Amino acid sequence: MNFENVADNLRESFRVIAASRGAGELRELRGVSIASSGVTFNMFNAAFLSGPVGSDAELAQRIMLPKVHFNARGLEWAYWVCEDWLAVKPRRKSRTVFEDHGLRYSTEMPGMIAERLTAPVRPLPRIEVRRASAGPVADAFCCIGSTCFHVPLSWFREVFDHESVWRRFAAYVGYVDGEPVSTAAVVMGGGAAGIYNVATLPGHQRKGYGEAVMRAALADTQKTHGGDRVILQSTPAGLKLYERMGFRVVTQVSVYST
Numbered sequence: 001m002n003f004e005n006v007a008d009n010l011r012e013s014f015r016v017i018a019a020s021r022g023a024g025e026l027r028e029l030r031g032v033s034i035a036s037s038g039v040t041f042n043m044f045n046a047a048f049l050s051g052p053v054g055s056d057a058e059l060a061q062r063i064m065l066p067k068v069h070f071n072a073r074g075l076e077w078a079y080w081v082c083e084d085w086l087a088v089k090p091r092r093k094s095r096t097v098f099e100d101h102g103l104r105y106s107t108e109m110p111g112m113i114a115e116r117l118t119a120p121v122r123p124l125p126r127i128e129v130r131r132a133s134a135g136p137v138a139d140a141f142c143c144i145g146s147t148c149f150h151v152p153l154s155w156f157r158e159v160f161d162h163e164s165v166w167r168r169f170a171a172y173v174g175y176v177d178g179e180p181v182s183t184a185a186v187v188m189g190g191g192a193a194g195i196y197n198v199a200t201l202p203g204h205q206r207k208g209y210g211e212a213v214m215r216a217a218l219a220d221t222q223k224t225h226g227g228d229r230v231i232l233q234s235t236p237a238g239l240k241l242y243e244r245m246g247f248r249v250v251t252q253v254s255v256y257s258t
Helices: 003-021 056-073 089-102 135-149 155-160 209-224 234-246
Strands: 025-029 031-038 047-048 076-083 104-114 128-131 170-176 178-189 192-200 230-233 248-257
Touching: 003 025, 003 031, 003 076, 003 104, 003 192, 003 230, 003 248, 025 056, 031 056, 047 056, 056 089, 056 104, 089 104, 089 248, 128 155, 128 192, 128 209, 135 155, 135 170, 135 178, 135 192, 170 209, 178 209, 192 209, 209 234
Parallel strands: 047 076, 192 230
Antiparallel strands: 025 031, 031 047, 076 248, 104 230, 104 248, 128 170, 170 178, 178 192
């Protein structure tokens, strides 16, 4: 596996969510994919590179295509960029090119893959893991995401407001003594299972709950889809944990947003 598997799975995760919403749109333009959920939370009105970029002028063109799309709809939006699509020259100047087109740098995350997870280095805590479909578990998934990713709860609920999303965006919530404390989600794509929305509430962190929910989610997914390959984008806080779990960095994913 390489960076293209990471790029494909990341794009698929947004396509699954966008396809679940009446206001969602999926479009393939020249060298650009759009997966727009048509929501307030700009990160889910997303554009992605779908092929290599050889020059600054070509990068500018790849930015203009989704810019026209989202401006016509009055939507705030974000560009998720696997850096390995960019040749050396446009990569050096990419932040400036994006800013020239009204997109500010938001964050950068290592894109990681594991051919197979290693065994836990310490016993995992006891936790009850439930899959979200609708109702209280789905609501808990949104509440934890809102708290941990620092966005309004109404924004998070809008993204996941159609029950059909839970069919392919397999979301899980971990409960300790009946209280929801941690989440993870799995999306199949790019020849692997992609892990998303790994989050644990403050006060319950550094106790192994995030890893426990991740492993339970992947074990449940494997029953249906098989395979051992896993993809994720790491936060700085999670990097060491993921390396212990058998992940290695294959690319960097930069995010630019309006």
